[in-house]
Amino acid sequence: DQxxxxxxxxxxxxxxxxxxxxxxxxxxxxxxxxxxxxxxxxGPTFLISISSIKDxxxxxxxxxxxxxxxxxxxxHIVPSQPGDSAVYFCAASxxxxxxxxxxxxxxxxxxx
Amino acid sequence: xxxxxxxxxxKVTEKGKxxxxxxxxxxxxxxxxxYRQRLGxxxxxxxxxQGNSAPDKSGLPSDRFSAERTGESVSTLxxxxxxxxxxxxxxxxxxxxxxxxxxxxxxRLTVV
Numbered sequence: 160d161q162x163x164x165x166x167x168x169x170x171x172x173x174x175x176x177x178x179x180x181x182x183x184x185x186x187x188x189x190x191x192x193x194x195x196x197x198x199x200x201x202g203p204t205f206l207i208s209i210s211s212i213k214d215x216x217x218x219x220x221x222x223x224x225x226x227x228x229x230x231x232x233x234x235h236i237v238p239s240q241p242g243d244s245a246v247y248f249c250a251a252s253x254x255x256x257x258x259x260x261x262x263x264x265x266x267x268x269x270x271x
Numbered sequence: 272x273x274x275x276x277x278x279x280x281x282k283v284t285e286k287g288k289x290x291x292x293x294x295x296x297x298x299x300x301x302x303x304x305x306y307r308q309r310l311g312x313x314x315x316x317x318x319x320x321q322g323n324s325a326p327d328k329s330g331l332p333s334d335r336f337s338a339e340r341t342g343e344s345v346s347t348l349x350x351x352x353x354x355x356x357x358x359x360x361x362x363x364x365x366x367x368x369x370x371x372x373x374x375x376x377x378x379r380l381t382v383v
Binding site for chain 2: 165191193195200201202203204205208248250257258259260261262263264
């Protein structure tokens with residue numbers, strides 16, 4: 160029973176264009192959402208987060224949008240760069256002593 | 272150090288042997304997580320420690336897996352009688368309350 164779903168295992172985008180990575184969740188108790196980026200042979204690194212009291216958070220080229228009614232969030236990267244090529248994981252947590260729940264990841268390839 | 276440290280970085284073991292993986296979290300981080308990533312798969316939650324509370328062991332795949340953490344310090348994940356399906360990258364993360372989790376580089380376990 161996957162509580163966090165990333166339905167696209169891979170995405171290919173041209174350099175300079177927008178990359179949109181999607182994530183859906185089922186647990187309405189989730190109130191904090193994060194995106195992580197992972198290169199091969201490295202641990203995931205934190206990118207950006209959003210709490211459920213907001214619907215948008217922006218940090219440079221990265222913007223996360225949250226649609227609570229649809230239980231959907233997305234990560235926009237614009238403009239995309241070849242160095243953005245990695246696996247992106249969406250994660251969520253509920254209040255209190257609960258673990259972060261991760262999706263299966265989306266492999267982004269940015270083509271020069 | 273400033274980040275989450277895991278050791279060893281690589282471990283090759285024979286089927287049936289026990290292995291112990293170590294995680295040194297960021298100082299002051301009360302929460303510590305263990306995840307694993309099998310080839311081509313997402314991040315699979317294993318166990319979660321939060322301060323002095325009882326750990327959330329709901330992700331441990333079998334009773335061959337166990338983990339310990341003393342207070343808010345080092346954690347060890349032990350796998351007894353290793354099987355080939357245990358081969359994976361084992362990732363440790365630590366987190367301050369309500370913040371993002373920081374991951375170590377992982378331990379790549381290969382059971383031959």
